[in-house]
Amino acid sequence: MNLSRWFQFIRPNIKFYQSGFFEFPFLANSPELMIESTIKTPGSKHIKREQAVYRNNPFTKGSFHYRKIEDGLWLTITDIQFKQNTIIKSVYDENIPSNHYTITFTLFESEVKLQNTFIDKIPFQNKFWGFKKPGTDVGACFYKGTKSKFFIYYISPDWIKKNVPLDKLDDSIPFKKFLNSDKGFISFQDIVPYAEGFSNEILHTVKTFNDDVFNETLLKSQAFSLISSFFKNVFRDVRKENYLEKGKADYKKISECERLISTNLGLPFIGIDIIAKKLNISPSKLKTDFKSVYGTSILQYHIQKKMELAMQLILNTNLQIKYIAQEVGYESQSKFSAAFKNKHGKLPSEIRINNTLD
Numbered sequence: 001m002n003l004s005r006w007f008q009f010i011r012p013n014i015k016f017y018q019s020g021f022f023e024f025p026f027l028a029n030s031p032e033l034m035i036e037s038t039i040k041t042p043g044s045k046h047i048k049r050e051q052a053v054y055r056n057n058p059f060t061k062g063s064f065h066y067r068k069i070e071d072g073l074w075l076t077i078t079d080i081q082f083k084q085n086t087i088i089k090s091v092y093d094e095n096i097p098s099n100h101y102t103i104t105f106t107l108f109e110s111e112v113k114l115q116n117t118f119i120d121k122i123p124f125q126n127k128f129w130g131f132k133k134p135g136t137d138v139g140a141c142f143y144k145g146t147k148s149k150f151f152i153y154y155i156s157p158d159w160i161k162k163n164v165p166l167d168k169l170d171d172s173i174p175f176k177k178f179l180n181s182d183k184g185f186i187s188f189q190d191i192v193p194y195a196e197g198f199s200n201e202i203l204h205t206v207k208t209f210n211d212d213v214f215n216e217t218l219l220k221s222q223a224f225s226l227i228s229s230f231f232k233n234v235f236r237d238v239r240k241e242n243y244l245e246k247g248k249a250d251y252k253k254i255s256e257c258e259r260l261i262s263t264n265l266g267l268p269f270i271g272i273d274i275i276a277k278k279l280n281i282s283p284s285k286l287k288t289d290f291k292s293v294y295g296t297s298i299l300q301y302h303i304q305k306k307m308e309l310a311m312q313l314i315l316n317t318n319l320q321i322k323y324i325a326q327e328v329g330y331e332s333q334s335k336f337s338a339a340f341k342n343k344h345g346k347l348p349s350e351i352r353i354n355n356t357l358d
Contacts, residue, residue: 020085021085021086021087021141021252022059022084022085022086022087023086023087023089024059024086024087024088024089025089025090025091026038026088026089026090026091027091027092027093028090028091028092028098029092029093029096029097029098030096030097030098030099030100030154031066031068031074031076031100031154032074033096034076035066035076038053038064038066039053041053041055042057043055043056043057049210050065050207050209050210051065051066051067051206051209052064052065052066052207053065053066055080058083058084059082059083059084059086060080060081060082060083060086061080061081061083062078062079062080062081063078063079063080064076064077064078064079064080065077065203065206065207067206067209067219069219069220069223070159070220071156071159072155072156072158072159072162073153073154073155073156073159073223074100074153074154075151075152075153075154075202075206075219075223076150076151076152076154077149077150077151077152077202077203077206078148078149078150078152079148079149079203080147080148080149080150081145081146081147081148082142082143082144082145082146082147082148083144084144085141085142085143085144086141086142087139087140087141087142087251087252088139088140088142089137089138089139089140089251090136090137090138090139091137092135092137098134098135099134099156099157100134100154100155100156101131101132101133101134101154101155101156101157101160102130102131102132102152102153102154102155103129103130103131103152103153103155103227103230104128104129104130104131104132104150104151104152104153105127105128105129105150105151105192105195105199105226106126106127106128106129106130106140106148106149106150106151107125107126107127107148107149107196107199108125108126108142108146108147108148108149109123109124109125109126109146109147109148110123110124110126110143110146110259110262110263111123111124111263112124112262112263112264112265112266112309114266114327122309122312122313122316122317124262124265124308124309124312125196125312126262126305127189127190127195127196128187128188128189128190128294129187129188129189129190129191129192129195129230130185130186130187130188131178131185131186131187131188131234132184132185133184133185135184136184136185137184138184138185139251140251140255141251141252141254141255141256142255143255143259149199149203151199151202151203153223153227155227163224163227164231166179169235173235174237174238175234175235175237185292186295187292187293187294187295188234188237188295189294189295189296189301189304190308191230191233191234191237192226192229192230192233193229195226195229198222198225198226198229199226201222202219202222202223202226205218205219205222206219249289249292249293250281250285250289251293253279253280253281253286253289254286254289254290254293254294256279257275257279257286257290257298258290258294258301260275260278261298261301261302261305262305265302265305265306265309265327265328265329266327266328266329267329268329269299269302269329272286272287272298272299275298286298303339303343304343306328306329306339307328307339307340307343307344308343309327309328310324310325310327310328310336310340310348311340311344311351313327313328314348314351314352315351321333321336321337321348321349321352324336324348325337325348336348337349
């Protein structure tokens with residue numbers, strides 16, 4: 001699909017509005033084509049020397065940086081704020097080869113309502129990883145006001161063969177089962193320790209790339225380190241899933257389900273049946289689609305996000321731990337502390353002492 005044909009395809013979709021979302025497709029056959037289509041998007045300003053695109057249109061505002069790190073390995077970084085409810089989805093031209101895998105690290109910020117008298121809301125950051133096979137359709141929904149960063153690594157089969165020891169993995173490992181299945185996409189929660197800090201260092205290197213002759217070597221080292229850490233951790237993942245299941249997830253409804261969870265973490269879990277009724281979807285499909293997109297069950301996701309919110313409250317506020325326990329739905333501080341340690345490996349009091357907030 002050349003760019004003139006792409007514009008013919010995208011124009012009606014930019015105007016397309018259904019169930020409260022605008023829909024934006026992007027060409028995903030190759031990193032080069034994806035970059036070129038981004039550069040040519042209406043309302044974009046391309047600074048070639050920076051390898052950056054800046055956008056400010058009625059739907060989005062932000063920046064897009066791109067780099068070829070080496071043969072078979074590209075990186076794009078999108079830092080964006082959504083002005084409207086938006087669906088971002090991949091599209092492919094069947095006449096153009098699509099042979100790149102992608103690893104995506106996503107950070108997006110929302111607001112959580114608190115019960116505290118002095119702190120009404122707090123920014124809450126979600127982190128996700130996704131691994132996509134070539135030619136796989138994926139989509140993601142973002143609500144108006146959401147701020148997001150996407151770090152996408154495009155890797156060729158030859159690069160993987162050279163740098164990732166997949167042939168040495170036992171076929172019983174879940175990730176190897178996924179690779180051998182007909183499923184095209186798998187997602188993970190915050191599976192790489194300190195990924196946010198490492199990714200922001202990579203973003204700084206990309207933004208200042210022309211300022212230091214060593215940045216090319218530095219960027220390669222940083223990217224290799226993060227990708228290696230990703231694969232090392234997914235190889236250890238012990239999830240049980242039927243990777244031969246087919247059928248596409250309803251991304252809009254799953255996104256709404258996630259929003260109902262992540263913006264109401266201070267309230268008791270309302271239950272899968274009630275959420276399914278609100279979204280006009282069957283409970284069984286809701287559970288299947290949610291696990292397909294987020295890599296975990298709805299209930300487990302709810303617990304994980306409560307513990308992540310608790311960590312942010314410990315690090316970023318002076319709320320007493322007993323009140324933090326109440327904010328995430330625990331009447332018993334001891335039960336909260338046990339759940340917190342199960343997620344983070346330390347008691348809330350240990351984190352608070354090390355952070356010297358009390």
